[in-house]
Amino acid sequence: MQASDVARDVAALQAVLIRALRDELAESDPVRFAEAVEQLVEAIGAIQAAAMEAHVQTRSRELESQAHTDPLTGLGNLRALQRQLAILLDVYKRYKHPFGLLLMDIDGLKRVNDSFGHQAGDRVLMQVAMSLRRSIRSVDTAARIGGDEFCVLLPEQDLQSAAKLAARLATAVEEEVASPGDPGVSVSIGVAAVPEHGDEAEALIDTADRAMYRAKAAGAGIALGDPPGTQVTAEEATT
16 A cells, blocks of 8 residues: 555545544534544644655665666676675674675577577576575575676585585576577586685685686586686686
8 A cells, every 4th residue: 555545544534533523522512622633633643654654664675675686587686796795705704604606607598599589588587597596595695697697695605515506506407497499508607605715705706707717618517716826817717
């Protein structure tokens, strides 16, 4: 119900109550009638103010959710990912709680778009998002951060545990996503983790991105981020 509907209903109720008071008190006790009307107006005003405040809060939450949600898949967007990543990094720096990061790219989406149109490609993206939701834990965060790129944050997971989940996600996408035509779609996943790859957002994402390129160069699959100081460039990874 909208705030305007509440205001209209409350105003109608006020009119009914004032009419009832008038019929009962207006002639026999005008002083009591005036006092009752004054109290009624104050109460109605308080109800309307509370309804408006609740509406504003609800609308603010809706706008906040829209600002952090990818409209196609319903997953978080880049802004949501950045916010959650900053939280996890802060928790690590304070309490040394590790976490993993998976950077994923859909292999074959361009072929689907070119051969069957962008609506078919959008259906693939939505299916990948559903597969991610089914495969991750409730504490994990999945986000679509680009056209065919997704990212998953895994609290309390080290590099090897994150790699196991990456393998499970890759299998789930291959088995669950129905792609038009052959071959089907798959994903390339780069795996990074804190503290294994440092504790700064840019370096962590860069490590996962380089690993993802290596996985893609190998024909889809999973690649772990290189130890700090040993990374190669994305161009080198694809040669």
